[in-house]
Amino acid sequence: xxxxxxxxxxxxxxxxxxxxxxxxxxxxxxxxxxxxxxxxxxxxxxxxxxxxxx
Numbered sequence: 001x002x003x004x005x006x007x008x009x010x011x012x013x014x015x016x017x018x019x020x021x022x023x024x025x026x027x028x029x030x031x032x033x034x035x036x037x038x039x040x041x042x043x044x045x046x047x048x049x050x051x052x053x054x
Contacts, residue, residue, distance in 0.1 A: 011052045020047055 027043035 016051060019050075023047060 023043050023046075024040075027039040030039035031037055
């Protein structure tokens with residue numbers, strides 16, 4: 001998939017929301033297992049890199 005960083009017109013908000021919540025829930029479970037916030041921070045950083053920039 002070759003998209004310009006300036007083109008967010010093809011972003012699917014519902015799809016991004018679904019990916020966010022699925023990933024976040026996994027990160028929460030992992031944070032509980034590891035007894036620390038690192039999985040939450042890793043997920044947040046990765047998700048923010050994934051979404052299209054305006």
